[in-house]
Amino acid sequence: MTATVSTQPRYQVVNPATGEPGESFDFATDAEVEAILASSDEAYRSWRDLPITERAKIVKRVGELFKEHSSRLGAIATEEMGKPLPEAVDEADFCGDIFDYFATEGPGLAADQEIKTFSPGKAFVQKLPIGPLLGIMPWNYPFYQIARFAAPNLVLGNTIVLKHAESVPKSALAVQELMDEAGVPRGVYQNLFASYEQIEGIIGDRRIVGVSLTGSERAGSVVASIAGRNLKKCVLELGGSDAYVVLDSDDVKASADLAWDTRIGNTGQACNSNKRMIVSSDIFDGFVERLVERAKNLKAGDPAEAAEGTFAPLSSRRAAETLHEQVQDAVSKGATLHAGGELVDGPAAYYSPAVLTGVTPEMRAYREELFGPVAVVYSVGSDDEALTLANDSDYGLGGAVFSTDTQRAEKIARRLESGMSNVNTPANEGQEVPFGGVKRSGFGRELGPLGMDEFVNKRLYYVAD
Known part of the structure; x- marks a missing residue:
């Protein structure tokens, strides 16, 4: 050599x-x-x-x-x-x-x-x-x-x-x-x-x-x-920008809690995290309201202590800055930042968990992977609209579909363009199940x-x- x-x-x-x-x-x-x-x-x-x-x-x-x-x-x-x-x-x-x-x-x-x-x-x-x-x-x-x-x-x-x-x-x-x-x-x-x-x-x-x-x-x-x-x-x-489709729910608060806990796992730094939440218009407002409540109740904390009600830093200052740039690009083009999205001053890598709606195709957040604790939520009026939006991504790692009617969820989940597709669970992860994607994933x-x-x-x- x-x-x-x-x-x-x-x-x-x-x-x-x-x-x-x-x-x-x-x-x-x-x-x-x-x-x-x-x-x-x-x-x-x-x-x-x-x-x-x-x-x-x-x-x-x-x-x-x-x-x-x-x-x-x-x-x-x-x-x-x-x-x-x-x-x-x-x-x-x-x-x-x-x-x-x-x-x-x-x-x-x-x-x-x-x-x-x-x-x-x-x-x-x-x-x-x-x-x-x-x-x-x-x-x-x-x-x-x-x-x-x-x-x-x-x-x-x-x-x-x-x-x-x-x-x-x-x-x-x-x-x-x-x-x-x-x-x-x-x-x-x-x-x-x-x-x-x-x-x-x-x-x-x-x-x-x-x-x-x-x-x-x-x-x-x-x-x-x-x-x-x-x-x-x-x-x-x-990378991944997994779709997380919620067609209906008999407990919107619980559904939003599950979505939020999934999104902030590993401080949002997971390839198969639910980076795009696609929610039926019937429950959208309540769903977003609960996400905002969860986000606002968090404060920066020491990851070595991991106290309840705290969030950890991202992996590096540069990672936090990149995420902030993506969110600010969306806001500057008309998206709504409901909570969080604040980059701490100084050399640390804290970025407050955020809730973002109104993201459109001309924004970076629509196409790019957001590798951090940002919940991007879309409202859809039909199952077909949900499927079209879910598949409108260059990535194809994982995805999940939720409904009180399992057959209804399966109808969408079977048509997701992804390497992993789940019904009524964020992901079936384990040493015995394959992991991987399609498209640019x-x-x-x-x-x-x-x-x-x-x-x-x-x-x-x-x-x-």
Whole structure:
């Protein structure tokens, strides 16, 4: 590899609740990158040959360690990206469930499948590992994003080079420590503090056979372009602007509470958050009134304490400023800001949870993803209008439809242009159900049975009579 000089900041911890910098870490040198790639390639030869049941035992131990260290891991995430501490601990605990699922179910999911053949003999589809993979992970779920990529691929027999977001280096190192403690062999899972400039060379390196990225639409297009030029398989989980359709309700207050609690989870920084609430005109006023009440009753608080009635900061000052710009653009063009939408002075990243109505297509908020605690609410007069608005998005990650008449909700939910569609629940999330989208939300799936199907050689194995 040729020498590179990075123009981006180093890996740096900045507490978003205060704006104060913490520990920083240097980028890997090109020599260190080469050593990690060589180690990943070498380790693959022995890791793939280890029986899948033995790999699964090690992966299961990783999951146990996530649960054992969930409090410590949660505190790290809270410091680095401002996640409320209880949510951060739950995230780490959930990672334990993901690793356990693939350790338990993975050997069966990867087993040979006999298929019907008209030739004299037996035909099977095998699911075999393909080699070292590069994972490029985001900051919003610093442990969960790793788990859903790493767990199935480690069970399959692939090896992993993990490039995490520059703002969560301590989270990245903590995961490496768990892998080492669990007995993951040297070279099988490796954290790498790579620069942007180094990533292109890593994807193009002959030893890396695939790349998985969770991040922005812009980052996805860049990574997909590089992977395409080098004929590498990629999985992309990108942005989302999920429709959350409420056709009717026998308890408007409860419906609005569920929508609000869903929207402000992780301070609104979730790809599949309900960023577009589409509500029947019959209940729209009451629905918005309740959202406004909830928003106005919140005040900025320390995410490490996560006291009731408080909201946490966004991940960074820049993230808060970007969200503020999007909201102000909508207001300047005629949208109504009912509550919140205030950016705190100083270096901290607090942005008060907001309720926005009257958003129209010429506003940024109509097309762009609002990655933060802003409830955008639309009024519709019919089910057909709700469906048209729901599908009028460049994104297609998830969506949900609510009605007291399940069949009525299903009629709309089945026609959502999304990778995930839910009826009478914000989302059915779990280690056993696939996650992923369509359109500009990316392609490929993680979690569940489909999580074992991306980075595999689905080889035909035929034995003649």
